[in-house]
Each structure stands twice: as structure tokens, then as C-alpha cells.
Amino acid sequence: MLMKLIFIGKLKDRAIQSKCDEYIKRLRHYAKLEIVELSDSGVESEGKAILRELEKERVRDFIVLTEEGKEFTSCQLSERLASSDRKLVFLIGGPYGIAPEVKAAANTLLSLSKLTFPHEIARLLLCEQLFRAVNIANGGSYHHE
Numbered sequence: 001m002l003m004k005l006i007f008i009g010k011l012k013d014r015a016i017q018s019k020c021d022e023y024i025k026r027l028r029h030y031a032k033l034e035i036v037e038l039s040d041s042g043v044e045s046e047g048k049a050i051l052r053e054l055e056k057e058r059v060r061d062f063i064v065l066t067e068e069g070k071e072f073t074s075c076q077l078s079e080r081l082a083s084s085d086r087k088l089v090f091l092i093g094g095p096y097g098i099a100p101e102v103k104a105a106a107n108t109l110l111s112l113s114k115l116t117f118p119h120e121i122a123r124l125l126l127c128e129q130l131f132r133a134v135n136i137a138n139g140g141s142y143h144h145e
Helices: 014-027 043-055 074-082 100-105 119-137
Strands: 002-008 032-038 061-071 088-092 108-111
Touching: 002 043, 002 119, 014 032, 014 119, 032 043, 043 100, 061 100, 074 119, 088 119
Parallel strands: 002 032, 002 088, 061 088, 061 108
Antiparallel strands: none
């Protein structure tokens, strides 16, 4: 499995960075993973940078995290990931939202929750849920139902 995670801005909180690193390390046992951090520079500039990043690879499976997206259970996310036969690209935008043209380029709009989270927490939640999803798909024991 190939995944690319695009984040706007860098993590500043060391504790959150440490937990993200832990899940990324676990996730790398199941997937080849690329992480791209783009500058926090305003919705319009970020949108252009994101679209340039997507054009580099001609991405066909692009998932944008946004509050108006569809909510998945962990098992549903696992099925969604397992059903893809191409590189999956996930995006967490900046603090002021995501440009409409970026959302329009997405195959899937995904919501972690109807609640609003700081971007650092959203990044941690995404990393954990991606690890959980691939662990479920591979018959691991991390997820309990």
C-alpha cells in the first residue's frame, strides 16, 4: 500500500509530534508512506501549493479531511483503504480551511468528527486511524470490537 500525507504547517507540540511519529512508525510496517508539510500561508496560496503537489504524481485517489465530509467507522475506513489499488493521498488543510478547488479535486471528503479539532490533534487522529485501518485489514490485534 502506498500513502502520501499532506499537511499544512508543521507540528509545534513535541508530545503530539512524538505520538504521530509512533503511529507513523507502526504504519510503515504496512505501507510505504510519504509525508509532505506545506507552508501555512493562507487558503488561496495553500490551495495552489496543494494542487501543484497533486500534479506531481497525477493523483487519482485523493482524500481531503474536512468537517463537512463523510464520517467512517474504523472498519469502514479500513475497507476503503483496502479497496484502493493506487496511491492514497490524504490532506489536512490549514487553520482557515481548504480552498474550494482542492475540495473539488478530492475523490472523498472525510470527516474525523462533527467536532472541530486543532490541526495538530487532527493530524494525530489521522495517523492513529490510518494505522488502525491497515492493522484491521491485515488481521492485527490493535482494534477491538
